[in-house]
Amino acid sequence: MNTVVISFIADDKPGLVNLISTTVSQHDGNWLESSLSHLAGKFAGVVVVQISAEKAEALIGSLKALSDKGIRLNAEIASSGATEVEYRAATLDLIGHDKPGIVRDISNTLAQMGVNLAKLTTEITPGSMSSELLFKAQGQLQIPTTTDIHDLQDAIERLASDLMVDIEIE
Incomplete structure (x- = not known):
């Protein structure tokens, strides 16, 4: 097959x-x-x-x-000869004021850490207390078991600070 x-x-x-x-x-x-x-x-x-x-x-x-x-x-x-890497699953939730480059910056940080972004859903919604637009993203991550989770968390926290968004990985 x-x-x-x-x-x-x-x-x-x-x-x-x-x-x-x-x-x-x-x-x-x-x-x-x-x-x-x-x-x-x-x-x-x-x-x-x-x-x-x-x-x-x-x-x-x-x-x-x-x-x-x-x-x-x-x-x-699809090729069946892909090298199998052991992953642990995680979810990513992000919310912050919309601006260009958010997906680029997140995907870059994840790629540098060897994390596979298996699924990503994004949307723009109006803020509940203001008319400013909020960018929301939810993703499914595959984190190699060889990736240090503390290093990944530090990289995500730096990124969240730079982008002025809230990012959680669970």
Whole structure:
């Protein structure tokens, strides 16, 4: 069996998920997991599909043909030869006044510490006591067991101070 990772974006309209899921089903693929979102008038997603090795390339070809329906799509067979690193899971919660560069600075600090940002959700919301916009982020982290948790916490605290935001890792 192969695993195919599909990413796509299209103008949001009814039936997009149906087009992709029907194509997967027509090739006897199994839709395992996905993350789908409506953002700024677009609909975007990432889907993981399991399929027999003999049918993977045909599925990819059929998915790419959906460009005729306005879906910009990329599909790749996932490599199974990745080196396994032992991680401990953690969550990241951030809130602070919105300004450019927050995601860049957080991801840079995490990358320098060898931490994988497995999932990130962000949003802008109005402050409860003011009209100022607040930036909120929630993430799922994979921290290598070899990473010193105290060093990571120190780096995050310095970053929070520099950005003037509240960051918690649990």
